[in-house]
Amino acid sequence: MKINKELIKGSTTMLILRLLDGQDMYGYQMIKELTNRSDETFNLREGTLYPILHTLNNQGMIEAYWDETQSARKRKYYRITKKGRVLLEEKKTEWKLYSKAINKVIGGECLE
Amino acid sequence: MNKEISRFMEDVCEEIKYKKIHSEIEKELSSHLEDSIEEYKLEGYSEDEAIKQTICNMGDATTIGAELNRIHRPKLEWSIVGTIATLLIISSWILFIIQGDSYARAGDLLFIRNIIHTMLGIVIMTIFYFFDYTKLEKYSMHMFIFTIVATLVTNRYAEYGIVRSYNGVYMFSIPGISISTAALYMPMFLIAYAGIINGVKDGSLKDIVKLLVLGVISIAILISHAPASQALLMMGGYAVLITIAIIDNKFIMDKKKMLISLYGGGLCSCIAVVYILIVKSPYFLMRIVTMFNPEEYSKTVGYILYNVKKIVTTSSFVGASPNMYIKNNGILVLPDVSTDFVLTYIIGRYGWLVGISIITLLIIMVVRMFSASSKINSGYGRLVSLAIATIFSMEIIAATLMNVGLFMHMAYTIPFLSYENGSKIMNMALLGLYLGIYRRKDIMITQSKC
Numbered sequence: 001m002k003i004n005k006e007l008i009k010g011s012t013t014m015l016i017l018r019l020l021d022g023q024d025m026y027g028y029q030m031i032k033e034l035t036n037r038s039d040e041t042f043n044l045r046e047g048t049l050y051p052i053l054h055t056l057n058n059q060g061m062i063e064a065y066w067d068e069t070q071s072a073r074k075r076k077y078y079r080i081t082k083k084g085r086v087l088l089e090e091k092k093t094e095w096k097l098y099s100k101a102i103n104k105v106i107g108g109e110c111l112e
Numbered sequence: 113m114n115k116e117i118s119r120f121m122e123d124v125c126e127e128i129k130y131k132k133i134h135s136e137i138e139k140e141l142s143s144h145l146e147d148s149i150e151e152y153k154l155e156g157y158s159e160d161e162a163i164k165q166t167i168c169n170m171g172d173a174t175t176i177g178a179e180l181n182r183i184h185r186p187k188l189e190w191s192i193v194g195t196i197a198t199l200l201i202i203s204s205w206i207l208f209i210i211q212g213d214s215y216a217r218a219g220d221l222l223f224i225r226n227i228i229h230t231m232l233g234i235v236i237m238t239i240f241y242f243f244d245y246t247k248l249e250k251y252s253m254h255m256f257i258f259t260i261v262a263t264l265v266t267n268r269y270a271e272y273g274i275v276r277s278y279n280g281v282y283m284f285s286i287p288g289i290s291i292s293t294a295a296l297y298m299p300m301f302l303i304a305y306a307g308i309i310n311g312v313k314d315g316s317l318k319d320i321v322k323l324l325v326l327g328v329i330s331i332a333i334l335i336s337h338a339p340a341s342q343a344l345l346m347m348g349g350y351a352v353l354i355t356i357a358i359i360d361n362k363f364i365m366d367k368k369k370m371l372i373s374l375y376g377g378g379l380c381s382c383i384a385v386v387y388i389l390i391v392k393s394p395y396f397l398m399r400i401v402t403m404f405n406p407e408e409y410s411k412t413v414g415y416i417l418y419n420v421k422k423i424v425t426t427s428s429f430v431g432a433s434p435n436m437y438i439k440n441n442g443i444l445v446l447p448d449v450s451t452d453f454v455l456t457y458i459i460g461r462y463g464w465l466v467g468i469s470i471i472t473l474l475i476i477m478v479v480r481m482f483s484a485s486s487k488i489n490s491g492y493g494r495l496v497s498l499a500i501a502t503i504f505s506m507e508i509i510a511a512t513l514m515n516v517g518l519f520m521h522m523a524y525t526i527p528f529l530s531y532e533n534g535s536k537i538m539n540m541a542l543l544g545l546y547l548g549i550y551r552r553k554d555i556m557i558t559q560s561k562c
Contacts, residue, residue, distance in 0.1 A: 027140065028147040045171035046148070050141065051179035058183060058553075060489040076140045082361075 012052055014091040020062060020080040021088055053078060061087055116163050117145055120173050127177025133184045186551045189484050195477045199528040200230055206458060207450055207531055215437055216444045226531050233540030240544030249492045252307025259300045263333045266293050281338045291534025294334060294342035299542055301330045302349045306495035309353055315363035339523035340389050345506050351378050352502045353495055399520045419445045421517035423460040430463040450531040455515035471512060478505040484550055493549040500546045
């Protein structure tokens with residue numbers, strides 16, 4: 001089922017940081033990974049990825065570098081920084097609290 | 113490249129005003145597009161279909177461009193520019209007043225010379241602002257060695273050509289502009305040092321020793337160039353740079369231990385430097401002593417400090433102090449009011465309200481410079497901007513304390529506010545460099561992995 005765009009937008013930063021926490025990736029690779037890992041649930045408008053990546057780079061959360069692969073195509077890779085890992089943990093905690101709270105409300109607590 | 117792809121890239125780039133970033137963005141986005149097209153082709157799509165689908169997946173080019181534009185904008189730090197512009201205006205005004213105050217014996221060319229220096233300074237500031245500072249980094253070691261050689265050569269050739277020695281202070285002097293050689297070399301050492309620190313890759317003991325040796329050599333050489341105030345500024349600058357490098361994990365040794373040895377060692381070297389200065393000139397010790405008891409030396413070594421204190425403590429909130437001029441001949445009590453004691457003159461003549469306003473401006477400038485520097489992420493830019501912020505801040509603090517009688521008289525002037533001659537132009541150059549670094553802080557400069 002297609003998920004509301006607004007819900008996705010809020011957590012994209014966390015998802016990207018999580019991906020990069022595992023390994024350095026380039027833009028297209030991130031899109032593919034997100035689609036695969038979420039069993040096709042997350043299907044970002046691909047172009048919107050880049051403003052997010054560039055913003056994170058400016059904030060020092062990730063770092064960019066150009067790398068030449070064997071196919072001689074230059075790709076721009078991103079790697080997560082220490083600062084970025086700290087942010088990732090914060091966002092994960094935030095997400096856990098948030099989803100727990102939502103679950104509590106819809107999960108069957110009767111409202112007297 | 114296919115027509116549709118280039119059309120897409122054009123639409124994106126059209127929204128991005130900062131043209132220098134276009135090539136980088138084109139490379140990244142087209143790489144993405146090509147990957148996507150290739151994958152579709154592997155799945156059996158035709159070339160045209162693959163392209164269509166890819167572009168559809170990307171989203172709206174204009175929207176993407178607009179968002180990238182917001183991110184990649186060269187920025188100016190207006191609070192710093194505004195503060196300094198205000199200081200420059202106040203400077204022009206007060207120097208006009210001082211020139212008109214016949215009892216200040218400041219000479220008739222003060223005002224016009226200051227205007228010329230300021231205008232030249234603005235031109236040079238603009239040049240440095242647009243200069244791509246990143247080009248400097250790889251010449252850091254060259255610059256450092258060059259400055260060492262230059263300081264040694266200047267020692268030998270004082271009194272030749274444009275190098276003059278006034279009371280032991282070496283100056284570069286052309287008609288209308290002069291600057292002490294120390295004031296010229298000090299920032300060069302500091303900026304080169306920043307680049308050398310940034311170039312440290314392993315952070316091993318070898319690197320630490322290298323930095324220590326270079327630091328000590330440059331300090332030792334610079335002390336031989338009066339005024340000593342410049343060498344002290346440089347020591348402060350080195351301390352800040354090394355501290356930031358330690359905090360940013362440049363070195364492999366334990367951070368706490370390094371910081372302790374840095375500041376322990378720093379304290380020792382400060383004591384050593386003060387000792388050397390005392391040995392060079394016994395009056396130096398006297399001046400330190402008079403800080404604690406100005407009345408006793410008010411007729412001799414403590415004359416300046418005593419009178420500065422007298423003026424500022426007897427000045428009213430709005431209005432003059434009665435102690436500005438000598439009672440029997442009306443001459444201004446303090447010498448060098450256009451340079452070293454501008455703020456004292458202002459407080460003495462116009463009162464503390466104006467004085468506090470100016471001090472507030474100066475505090476704003478210091479705070480904003482450090483806060484802006486902390487926003488800069490790039491290693492080299494961060495270090496250089498911090499070095500510049502440190503130079504300005506230390507000068508401001510020392511000179512302001514001096515002007516209110518809380519510090520002994522040393523060769524510090526309040527940047528931009530005083531009549532600084534060649535130093536004003538130097539300060540504007542540094543300011544331009546600083547603003548240029550800040551301007552580019554959001555524009556990504558990516559390195560290729562070799």
